[in-house]
Amino acid sequence: MAIRKKKNRDGEEPRRPRGRRAPIIELDGVTKVYPGGHMALDRVSLGIGRGEFVFLVGPTGCGKSTLIKMLIRELDATEGAVKIAGRDIGALPEKRIPQLRRNIGTVFQDFKLLPNRTVYDNVAYALQVIGASRAEIREQVPATLRLVGLSTKLHSYPDELSGGEQQRVSVARAFVNHPPLLLADEPSGNLDPVTSIGIMQLLYRINKTGTTVLVVTHDREMVDNMRRRVIELYEGRVVRDEVSGGYTEESTSEFGLRMRAEMGVGPEGERHTNGHADHEGLE
């Protein structure tokens, strides 16, 4: 795939919302029906430009994870086209799929670290299995671990780390070969609020290097704080797509209504009226 080459040129202008070239993610009438007949996604169309930082929110079972899996071609769309960098990945031959995945970093709620390997080896593993040279590994791994703030824990094992640290290792592994696109599926689902903010700051820092970041989350506070584009799914449909939303945004979605009722969100929760938030405040 040619995404990496293009990324470097894109690097000069990292957060251009819609470039002249094809958006990095483009869904065109994507429907996913599972063999049991359950419709996980219902004619979803959306586009995410290069360098964007996007939240994907919605209740459990709304199709968020299905969408992520389709982006890495873990699942095939029943109908419609999923395009990465302008290319329909549904038409990609089987043996090109690894190549696609090398261009997409993935972070998950459960970290997916290898328990019998050190922090360094976990990150190096991602490079080893795509056939990187030793020199590359020796250069990239410490640099990436420094970026995520773990340069003092190179030789620790995952079970010796806190949850937040483990997630940082997982982010480092996803980013070590500098993919142009990073998908994070509930990256802070297992973490406390303070640690979550740390992870979000890290993802934001990665976004600033030019990598497009798509974060699936339930974390209302985080979405509020970051003031980025929010796409909300509900029962397999896009019900909201706002460039600088907050989770507590007035919306017609049932989920939004329920959340407000549940959390008893008052007027102070309506900070979205600030429009473009001062995301720099996170730095």
Add this chain to the structure above:
Amino acid sequence: MGRLVFFSQEALRALKRNGAPSLAAIVTTVVTVVLLGMLIPIFQTTRAKSEEVRGELNIQTSIHADATKGEIAELRDQLQALSHVASVEYISKPQALEELRETLGAEESEELTSALNHNPLPASFRITPDDAANLAGIRAAIEVDQGGGKYFSPIVSDIFDRQQAAAEIEEVTGALRVVLTVITALLVLASVMLVGNTIRLSIYTRRREVEVMRLVGATRWFIRWPFMIEGVIVGFVGAALAILVLWIGKVTIVDPLGDTFPFLAAQNSSTLGFPAMVAILFSASILVSTIGSGVTLRRFLKV
């Protein structure tokens, strides 16, 4: 090169983690290869022996000890008169003993004759047919009852051709071969399945690694190689141990026996050399384990 090191490290790591099933697979492979290592020489010697026997195409008629010289000369003429007989050779009692000495070896026949203290062998005529296909016809002509007994001449005590001996040898060894082949086939199957089982467990214990490899974009074969190598290591170690067992068996049992029984030694020389056997067994074992892991990967490793 770097990759091979990586694959081998991964394979060894997996073998260590699955100690017990790996050991079971190795032990089965050892048993299979040992049996195969015994089967191959047995096949070869029995086939060589029966072919050798069949190659000596003649009929022998032994003669009653009380036959007179005149009767023997008459029999010779009768035999030569039969159609399709190329030559008739008289073998006297001392000649027969001499021939036995040659086949058995000096020491053995010395023991035999000294134990009996007389020559037990009968005199006989060796009849060579003009063509192997006529052997049965000549035999039928001799086996004609003319009042005096079973044969056309009263002084003939017995008739046998080596074809019959070959058939008997084949009958006995054939059964042995079938039994050994069945056992070996079952063991090969068990090896394939146990190697497969080891690999399956390895896939299970390494499912995290496999998941991570897929996520970061490792190619299908990059994920498979460590498992294949794991299977090949099982096959290699199994074959090496089996060959050690076979070698010890050869040196301590077969070779000394060959010294005392020339019969065994003669058969040994007609079989494959030991290095060739080692090569065959190694390749067979590695082939079996490769099949075992390949089949399992195809079924259980979805990448």
